[in-house]
Amino acid sequence: MVFWASKFYTASDTKHTGTPSAIRIRYAYTSDFKTFSAPQTYIDRSPTNIIDLTILPYGDGKSFLRFMKDETLKTVFVEYSTSGLFGTWTRPGGSSAIIQSSVEGPAAYWDNQVSGKAHVLLDFYGGDGYHPYETSNPQSNTGWTASNMTNFPKNLRHGKFIDRLFQLPNTLAGDAAVTIIVQCIITWLIELILVNRDIKSGPVQPIGFIPEPENRVLRWYMFLDRKKELNEPGSVGHWAFFLFSQVLRAFIVAVISFCLLWGPCVGILTAVGTKRGGDWYFTAKWAPQIFKLLLGGILGLLTTPPFAVFWLVRAGWALRTNEGHSGD
Structure with a gap:
């Protein structure tokens, strides 16, 4: 009934x-x-x-x-x-x-x-x-x-729903993992757009004094030694490959960020939560919001400047090799 x-x-x-x-x-x-x-x-x-x-x-x-x-x-x-x-x-x-x-x-x-x-x-x-x-x-x-x-x-x-550390649906540990991945990808794409816009409009200059790396993995990551484009420029396939290549590199940063931040996040949450059974509970009204604010802020401080420098350096190499554009 x-x-x-x-x-x-x-x-x-x-x-x-x-x-x-x-x-x-x-x-x-x-x-x-x-x-x-x-x-x-x-x-x-x-x-x-x-x-x-x-x-x-x-x-x-x-x-x-x-x-x-x-x-x-x-x-x-x-x-x-x-x-x-x-x-x-x-x-x-x-x-x-x-x-x-x-x-x-x-x-x-x-x-x-x-x-x-x-x-x-x-x-x-x-x-x-x-x-x-x-x-x-x-x-x-x-x-x-x-x-x-x-x-x-x-x-x-x-x-x-009571916020808990590990158990669904309101899992703060899972939320932290998703936040790290999503924020890294979004920040990467935003910095790509902003840096290229600022370079084209004039207020920002590319960084051209850093030599290109010789390591094959780094050259792949920095969009060097690219293979010939198989898709027609401007086609759906071209933009799909472009987006995939960006998200893949941002995801690699997200994995590194996860390894650096997720463990300390869980440790801090166990210190402020209330342990009952095999999980920690968070009943304070603003605990999840404060946690997300701090995690997002720290992650932004760690990733935004390097992402901006990445695209400035990449633009410098693109200009030196007469590519005219960067990142695809």
Whole structure:
């Protein structure tokens, strides 16, 4: 059984410009998440809008708790049933009883040490995110008390992926690897364009005093001893080969940069992250952004000047050999 919140427009309102119905909870059945039964309504409290449903089973097969948000009043409350998911549900304390206001995204679970004790995370959407609550009487809307926040993640919100060092989808180690490769390629191409533009417009002069290398690998890398162009100048094949030759050389720099920077990045991240199990977690709101800013800045400082010098030197050799252009 899967469930979600939906609102409806009249059949004639195909552009959804009119007033929709109240939000209700719908459900369907699936065994493979590929095929689903026809959706049906599970909870309809019109005109009250209901969203963010989560269900907590007792384990006896017929008793359940369900937490939901009153989107109209911006409150979260709990109901219980002892006669199954489609049995009679009771809202302890009456129709206006709530656990907390100005919250959403309830996430409930049983305590793994104390039998009968329940916990619920409530997202203070206008504040600093999730706060934990607990009770030994979960069939109540008034018996929930705030839990100790020590070591609880900061700014954790419902629907948010927690940034981790190695595990997908939000892996900072993987992000660092991709950043190094992509930034090196983009920087290489940008410097190629900017240096050639500045040389042609006059404010920058090529570097012509450095002798050409004799090493065959360096000569290949520096676009020396080039083979005769097989594709017609200006053709798709010509530009495809040109782009491939540039990206290949930039990728070589990226591999070297990866070897120099990725290890220290991982080491620093293990020092500032929180280790749980076999991975490190980062719950500080700006940690990934600050990390990317520092990595990108350091990588830019290490690669941009050498790339600019590379193209200035290459242009100097091109002028000396009367090539008239460089880099292809």
